[in-house]
Amino acid sequence: MATISDVARKAQVSKSTVSRVLNGHSVREENRIKVMRAIKELGYSPNAQARSLTSGRTNVIGVMVPDMDGPFYGSILEGCQQTLWFHGFYMLVRSTHHEKGSEPNLVKLLWEKRVDGLIILTPREIKEKPMQEVLKELVSTNFPLVIADGDIDNVNVSGVWVDNFLGGYKATNHLLQLNHRRIAIILGPEDAPEAIRRLNGYKRALKESGVPVDENLIHVAGDYLAESVFRIFPDIMAAGPTAIFATSDELAYGVLEACKQHGINVPNDLSLIGYDDVPFAKMLTPKLTTIAQPLTALGQVAAGKIARIISGEEREIAKIILPTELVVRESTTSLKVSKEVAYSKTKV
Amino acid sequence: MATISDVARKAQVSKSTVSRVLNGHSVREENRIKVMRAIKELGYSPNAQARSLTSGRTNVIGVMVPDMDGPFYGSILEGCQQTLWFHGFYMLVRSTHHEKGSEPNLVKLLWEKRVDGLIILTPREIKEKPMQEVLKELVSTNFPLVIADGDIDNVNVSGVWVDNFLGGYKATNHLLQLNHRRIAIILGPEDAPEAIRRLNGYKRALKESGVPVDENLIHVAGDYLAESVFRIFPDIMAAGPTAIFATSDELAYGVLEACKQHGINVPNDLSLIGYDDVPFAKMLTPKLTTIAQPLTALGQVAAGKIARIISGEEREIAKIILPTELVVRESTTSLKVSKEVAYSKTKV
DNA sequence: TCATTTAAAGAAATCGTTTGCTGTTTATTA
DNA sequence: TAATAAACAGCAAACGATTTCTTTAAATGA
Numbered sequence: 202m203a204t205i206s207d208v209a210r211k212a213q214v215s216k217s218t219v220s221r222v223l224n225g226h227s228v229r230e231e232n233r234i235k236v237m238r239a240i241k242e243l244g245y246s247p248n249a250q251a252r253s254l255t256s257g258r259t260n261v262i263g264v265m266v267p268d269m270d271g272p273f274y275g276s277i278l279e280g281c282q283q284t285l286w287f288h289g290f291y292m293l294v295r296s297t298h299h300e301k302g303s304e305p306n307l308v309k310l311l312w313e314k315r316v317d318g319l320i321i322l323t324p325r326e327i328k329e330k331p332m333q334e335v336l337k338e339l340v341s342t343n344f345p346l347v348i349a350d351g352d353i354d355n356v357n358v359s360g361v362w363v364d365n366f367l368g369g370y371k372a373t374n375h376l377l378q379l380n381h382r383r384i385a386i387i388l389g390p391e392d393a394p395e396a397i398r399r400l401n402g403y404k405r406a407l408k409e410s411g412v413p414v415d416e417n418l419i420h421v422a423g424d425y426l427a428e429s430v431f432r433i434f435p436d437i438m439a440a441g442p443t444a445i446f447a448t449s450d451e452l453a454y455g456v457l458e459a460c461k462q463h464g465i466n467v468p469n470d471l472s473l474i475g476y477d478d479v480p481f482a483k484m485l486t487p488k489l490t491t492i493a494q495p496l497t498a499l500g501q502v503a504a505g506k507i508a509r510i511i512s513g514e515e516r517e518i519a520k521i522i523l524p525t526e527l528v529v530r531e532s533t534t535s536l537k538v539s540k541e542v543a544y545s546k547t548k549v
Numbered sequence: 550m551a552t553i554s555d556v557a558r559k560a561q562v563s564k565s566t567v568s569r570v571l572n573g574h575s576v577r578e579e580n581r582i583k584v585m586r587a588i589k590e591l592g593y594s595p596n597a598q599a600r601s602l603t604s605g606r607t608n609v610i611g612v613m614v615p616d617m618d619g620p621f622y623g624s625i626l627e628g629c630q631q632t633l634w635f636h637g638f639y640m641l642v643r644s645t646h647h648e649k650g651s652e653p654n655l656v657k658l659l660w661e662k663r664v665d666g667l668i669i670l671t672p673r674e675i676k677e678k679p680m681q682e683v684l685k686e687l688v689s690t691n692f693p694l695v696i697a698d699g700d701i702d703n704v705n706v707s708g709v710w711v712d713n714f715l716g717g718y719k720a721t722n723h724l725l726q727l728n729h730r731r732i733a734i735i736l737g738p739e740d741a742p743e744a745i746r747r748l749n750g751y752k753r754a755l756k757e758s759g760v761p762v763d764e765n766l767i768h769v770a771g772d773y774l775a776e777s778v779f780r781i782f783p784d785i786m787a788a789g790p791t792a793i794f795a796t797s798d799e800l801a802y803g804v805l806e807a808c809k810q811h812g813i814n815v816p817n818d819l820s821l822i823g824y825d826d827v828p829f830a831k832m833l834t835p836k837l838t839t840i841a842q843p844l845t846a847l848g849q850v851a852a853g854k855i856a857r858i859i860s861g862e863e864r865e866i867a868k869i870i871l872p873t874e875l876v877v878r879e880s881t882t883s884l885k886v887s888k889e890v891a892y893s894k895t896k897v
Numbered sequence: 898t899c900a901t902t903t904a905a906a907g908a909a910a911t912c913g914t915t916t917g918c919t920g921t922t923t924a925t926t927a
Numbered sequence: 928t929a930a931t932a933a934a935c936a937g938c939a940a941a942c943g944a945t946t947t948c949t950t951t952a953a954a955t956g957a
Contacts, residue, residue, distance in 0.1 A: 204913055215937045220915060229923095229935065246661040250601035251913035254942045259598065261641070270627040270845070272620065272828065279618040282644050291662060293609070294642050296630050313594040314639060454832055480620065484802055486834035497618070552943055563907045568945060577905065599943035602912045 203243040212239035223247060253315070261291045262507060263311035265304070266322040269296050272450075272479035273496070277322060277350065280500025288508035290317070297325075305331040308339070318345030318507040327353050328392070345510040349503040352394040359510065361503045361521045365395045368492045368525035369402025369448075372474050375490070375527055376444045377410045379535040381472060385418040385442035387433075387452050389425040399448050399476070418442060422452055430455030438463075443536050444472035450482045453489055453532075468534040478528055487531035495523050551591040560587035571595060601663070609639045610855060611659035613652070614670040617644050620798075620827035621844070625670060625698065628848025636856035638665070645673075653679040656687070666693030666855040675701050676740065693858040697851040700742040707858065709851045709869045713743045716840040716873035717750025717796075720822050723838070723875055724792045725758045727883040729820060733766040733790035735781075735800050737773040747796050747824070766790060770800055778803030786811075791884050792820035798830045801837055801880075816882040826876055835879035843871050 205223075209216045212235040221228050222236040239245070253259045262285050266274050278294065285292050293316060297303045304326045311319060319339070326332040327348075336356045339346050348360040376384050386403050388396045404414050417440040422429040430437075430452055437445065437456075447453035453475030460467050467473050467487060475482060478493035502521055509515040553571075557564045560583040569576045570584040587593070601607045610633050614622050630640050641664060645651050652674045659667055667687070674680040675696075684704045687694050696708040717734075724732050734751050736744045752762050765788040770777035778785075778800055785793065785804075795801035801823030808815050815821050815835055823830060826841035850869055857863040 205915095206913080216914080217916080217937060218935085221936090224915080227934070232936085248602075248913050249661070249663050250598050250607065251942090252915080253598035254596075254602055254913080254944085255915045257942080268627060269617070269630065270624040270828075275620075275623045276618040278642075279616060279644060279646070282617065282642065283646065286643070291641050291643070293639050294626075294630065295634070295639070296627060298627070298631065313597070315597050480618075481829040481832055484829055484833060553945095554943080564944080565908080565946080566906060569906090572945080575905070580906085596943050599912090600945080602914090602943080603945045605912080 203245040205245075205247065207243055208236065208239045208245050211243060212236045259315055259317050260289060261293050261314075261316045262318045262320060262504070263293045263295065263314065263316040264320045264322065265307055265311065265324075266294065266296050267299050267325060269294070272481055273477060274322060276479075276496035277500040277503075280497035281320060281504045282500070284501040284504035285508070288504070290504075290508065299325070302326070302331075305335040308332075308335050312339065312344065318347070318511055320347050320349055320503050320507055321351070322503075323350045324348060324353070325351075325393075327351055327394070345507055347503050347507045347510070349499055350395075352398075354394075357518055359506060359515075359518050359520065361499060361506060361523065362395075363494045363499065363523045364525055365398035366402040366405075368476060368494070369399035369446075370406045371402070371525060371527045372399075372446050372476065372492050373403045373406035374410075375529070376446065376472060376474060376533065377406060377412070379444070379472060379533060381444040381536050382412055383415070383418065383440070383442045384412075384444045384446060385420060385437050385440060386446045386448065387420045387422055387430065387437065387456070388448055389422055389452065391421045391423070396448060403446060415440070422455075425449040425451050427451050427455030427458065431459055434459040434463075438465075442471070444474070444533070446474050446476075448476045450475040450477045450479045450489060450491055452476075453491070454481070454485060457485060457489075457532075468532050472533040472536070474533055482528075483530065485532075490530045490533040491528050493526045493528045495525075498523060551593040553593075553595070555591055556584065556587045556593050559591060560584045607663055607665050608637060609641050609662075609664045610666045610668060610852070611641045611643065611662065611664040612668045612670065613655055613659065613672075614642065614644050615647050615673060617642070620829055621825060622670060624827075624844035625848040625851075628845035628850075629668060629852045630848075632849040632852035633856070636852070638852075638856065647673070650674070650679075653683040656680075656683050660687065660692065666695070666859055668695050668697055668851050668855055669699070670851075671698045672696060672701070673738075673741075675699055675742070693855055695851050695855045695858070698743075698847055700746070702742075705866055707854060707863075707866050707868065709847060709854060709871065710743075711842045711847065711871050712873055713746035714750040714753075716824060716842070717747035717794075718754045719750070719873060719875045720747075720794050720824065720840050721751045721754035722758075723877070724794065724820060724822060724881065725754060725760070727792070727820060727881060729792040729884050730760055731763070731766065731788070731790045732760075732792045732794060733768060733785050733788060734794045734796065735768045735770055735778065735785065735804070736796055737770055737800065739769045739771070744796060751794060763788070770803075773797040773799050775799050775803030775806065779807055782807040782811075786813075790819070792822070792881070794822050794824075796824045798823040798825045798827045798837060798839055800824075801839070802829070802833060805833060805837075805880075816880050820881040820884070822881055830876075831878065833880075838878045838881040839876050841874045841876045843873075846871060 205216050205219050208219045214232055218232055219236050222233050264281055282292050295307055333355055340358050346358055348358055350362050352362055390396055407414055420433050420437050445456055447456050453473055456473055465471055475489045475491035478491045482489040482491050553564050553567050556567045562580055567584050570581050633640050643655055681703055688706050694706055696706055698710050700710055738744055755762055768781050768785050793804055795804050801821055804821055813819055823837045823839035826839045830837040830839050
């Protein structure tokens with residue numbers, strides 16, 4: 202493989218001149234042509250590692266993500282990738298595969314690989330000490346770091362996330378406007394920041410409508426997986442809800458399956474709203490009403506942010522909150538005042 | 550950031566000694582301890598770029614993929630990532646986003662980034678000249694390269710893919726065993742290698758059952774997207790099929806939607822089988838019968854292969870074909886001899 | 898105890914770039 | 928045309944590791 206010296210020899214100039222041609226510095230036209238020709242003839246391309254060594258930059262951004270095979274993170278990654286590439290960066294991806302306790306180590310490994318910056322997607326262990334320490338260390342060295350889709354209070358770091366409070370509020374409000382009063386909510390992990398915010402949005406919406414919060418309607422699945430719903434489904438229905446707000450589309454799908462098994466018709470017997478608007482939401486029967494998160498945009502904004510931090514355009518730590526949107530489909534319907542009315546209406 | 554020289558100074562030994570400690574070469578225990586202590590105190594970690602420069606290795610594998618936001622490639626990438634990490638490699642991902650004409654360039658860019666190897670997922674432009682030339686160039690320089698999920702005839706390169714012929718055969722055979730005789734097939738891109746193989750499997754199955762191939766039952770959507778089905782749906786039904794073999798789950802979903810719009814009941818009026826077994830296949834109503842591709846395994850095998858090529862364990866070019874599996878769910882049912890029988894049965 | 902072998906440490910070269918400094922050529926101005 | 932400024936080219940020193948070669952110290956054996 203040809204080196205810069207080979208090119209210099211062939212073009213009969215010094216290495217410096219070749220380097221200057223490569224980097225667009227001023228070089229006499231005559232020499233530029235000679236160098237270009239030599240480069241072409243030798244099929245030369247500069248060694249990125251050697252470049253990194255002198256410049257101190259790798260043009261690689263590390264991205265840490267919980268998984269890539271679900272419906273959720275793919276869109277974010279795609280958004281990241283596009284924008285990173287646009288800014289001239291490559292994307293190094295590491296999925297933790299929800300492995301408990303792996304995050305701090307992986308952050309460190311990625312960092313030591315000397316990436317120019319790090320995007321951490323949904324840090325699950327954000328509340329745990331080792332993770333906080335690693336993050337603080339990164340921040341203290343001024344290492345370009347963006348947390349995406351995960352709020353963080355204790356460490357002052359740049360972040361992008363979606364307005365979970367507003368999402369919870371919008372979802373609940375939608376159901377309230379359809380005359381529902383007994384609205385159950387299914388949370389994923391109990392103490393995750395986004396779960397708490399969605400719950401708060403839910404409570405606020407109820408409060409504004411003068412509906413008291415009933416603790417019996419608040420349920421915790423433990424995670425965002427469909428299977429986790431089955432276990433708690435009897436509990437959920439025992440409280441007699443007319444509508445369910447599942448805080449992820451996966452959970453909503455679990456509810457849908459459980460309803461099928463129990464002969465409950467959605468939306469006629471029970472309204473259901475999800476969260477995320479992942480691709481399969483519109484594929485379900487009934488098509489799922491849900492709160493859309495701007496996933497691709499999330500990735501793009503995170504990537505843009507890190508690019509600006511690296512270029513020095515953005516110096517102060519800033520947090521960006523993206524809006525959510527209600528997407529009404531078929532899984533929610535207005536609560537009829539009495540069963541009779543409901544029946545007559547559906548017959549029309 | 551501390552360098553090896555800083556460590557050497559602090560430990561009062563030479564750089565060479567520190568390097569030897571780092572790489573596990575023989576060093577007097579006393580010195581090893583001194584060095585380790587210095588490393589710890591300085592928070593030193595070796596500069597990967599400098600290492601790459603001398604060793605000529607980056608420990609990074611480039612992966613090129615058509616997209617990351619669909620349901621398909623995420624699983625493959627996850628498989629890749631796991632296995633690459635296991636072998637000590639980082640994964641650099643670049644999605645082409647189905648951008649026409651971009652592949653050859655991107656391969657080159659990734660290559661010049663000096664990755665230790667390249668995995669190309671589903672090369673769409675594999676039949677086009679620029680792509681073939683780039684691949685030939687890579688092969689001629691003995692650059693570690695694995696093509697995954699894309700067969701390639703003209704260039705002799707290592708590859709992993711799924712048995713598309715067998716998949717097409719199994720799908721068709723399943724429908725034949727359910728007494729279907731008028732089986733339509735919907736292909737994605739007309740001339741893609743995997744499409745041709747699936748079609749051949751379809752034809753072979755028909756032939757073995759003594760059913761003549763009817764060209765009116767063979768349809769081309771142009772791509773694997775659900776929307777593409779709507780356009781050709783009237784054509785498909787005009788040929789009077791009792792079953793449809795959609796060569797991707799996305800296409801099958803499109804068929805399902807079209808059927809709903811036209812009041813056709815799946816599986817009672819029409820049996821439907823998909824291909825891929827992406828996560829949403831089991832979420833559809835009816836749950837989709839399909840041909841499962843071992844997506845995660847595909848990624849793992851590709852990653853394992855490139856690791857072995859790089860380590861020198863695998864010297865000759867080899868192709869691996871993974872099996873497919875029929876997953877029977879609810880979207881296929883046996884063809885009743887007459888409509889009356891069918892109706893009486895559904896009433897039971 | 899001394900000569901000889903062996904093991905470990907150090908010096909210096911190397912990997913392929915970029916860049917500051919210095920010297921030379923070209924262009925500009927009076 | 929000469930004096931001066933500006934533009935360009937080349938040398939050599941980084942960048943931070945690894946590794947070969949040499950030197951030094953320790954271990955072995957007679």
